[in-house]
Amino acid sequence: MLTYLTRRLFTSILVLFGVSILVFSVIHLVPGDVTMSILGRQKVSPERIAALREQLGLNDPLYVQYGRYVTRALQGDLGTSIRNNLPVSKSIGDQLPSTIILAVAAMIIAMSLGGVLGMAASLRQGTWFDTLVMGLSVSGLSIPTFWMGLLLILLFSVNLKLFPSISNSNSPRDLFLPALALALPEAAVVARMVRASMLDVHRKEYIITARAKGLPERLVVMKHALRNALIPVVTFAGLQMAYLLGGATIVETMFARQGIGRLAVQSIYSRDYPVVQGVVLVTAAIYVLINTLTDVTYVIVNPRIRLK
């Protein structure tokens, strides 16, 4: 167990090291002179360019710049925004909670909706209900998040006037539409997984035994089948955060909602590289962390994996 944990942790650190190199390189991979790209095509004084180069620390050798970037990032200093001169870590710190609340709300909706539909479909395998759920699921997988959000806006805010189309707080009313838009395609994945997993478990011997010893069907499903069927689904939940964090970019932009996704898109428009780098670094770090935790949980839940 300890060997596994050490090895897993080492891999994660190695990946984070790669992520930091990649994120650091963003500013250096910009074709041409990055200061020209930031300041635009208009005539700027050489002093202004020199000052910006100094601010970005571009005059030092690359390894010095990278060393400085990583040292500072580890201390929570992600540089300063070129556009508003605020520390990047402060902007991200301000916006991150909104994104996390959105992602968690979406996750809860996706898990419960997908879970219930997937389970119901597996119990009625081959019926019209099963076909309907699977049809909805393949459609859910194909719907662009932004179109989903738009249809929800048209239905719930333009026609029924129930929920606002702009989400500027974390109240349930403001959160509902963006979270639903983000959750529905994910619920489609969950429904498929739960259904497949339940059908798989239903063929297991302990289910046949449970039925043979005369347990009521309700107990067989709830106590024996569901619990075991949920193991792969719950451990998969960590990976779904990837989709949710990525999808937040679109949903936040669409509902004019605070969050690091919208911050990233706006910073790309305004070529505010330190902010782009900060958001990408933080998101990737969160993702790596979640993945590591998921893997570790999986091993704890399912000891058979350890032997591999």
Add this chain to the structure above:
Amino acid sequence: MTTELSSSPVASSSPGARMFRQILRNRSAQMGGIMLFILIFMSYGAPLFTSKDPNKTAPSLALKPPSLVFPMGTDGIGRDNFTRFLYGGQLSLRVGLVGITIGMLIGISLGMFSGYFGGWLDSFLSWITDVLMAFPDILLALAIIAILGPGITNAMLAIGIAFVPSFMRLTRANVLTLREMTYVEAARALGASDIQVLTKHILPNSMRTLLVLITLGIGSSILAGAALNFLGLGAEPPTAEWGAMLNAGMKYVRHAWWLTVFPGAGIFLAVLSINLIGDAISDAVAGTTIMPPQK
């Protein structure tokens, strides 16, 4: 006697042909295929369906609801939404196809070398894959756009690079199993070079599993392209593209539903049809070959 044998149905059907027939018989693949054909035909045959110019403005005709003259209404500056929908489809479908092709070519080649030669190259490439996979979904494409700058070509490139890791991983896993096969050993014993073994024996045999990833990848690639365009990081105005049209239509969401519903439906139907075909391929592949071990 010999003619009788060669004309028997068993002898004439290769596993590939059997798989293809199984896909053709699949109901959802048929539906997907028809839908996709209609979308492609309408987009690329746009001049057959409309004589209007997608970029011609007519402010006096702005925001007209769908009618016989304008089947999908008009936009904020009086352009015909139907014409833009048709021409926009060309670009949306192309972004998806070009994106996945870039990802596929790079990913498959790297995966083959990585899996076949092993050693430090394999460790290094696998590390890069892990690093690229640490960026959730669209974020990697966004980071690449941040470097290259917005634009339709850069969007295709960004999507392509974002797809490299998944192709590389699957190809590598395939190669690791296949290179131990007796026929590969035999080919090598007969003096085939590494390149010959890779292209003539290993690649064709990993094609089936790759086919699933390619088909489903085209769908994801179209979705990702539309998302980048929706965020305003792809096609520049006045170019018609479904994601960009949806973005532009957002301004009028309260007054002109047709500006957002139709382009969104285009993306949805395109991706849905590809996913339906992909599902059928996935079923057929699972039925005829042994899937490689995960990871």
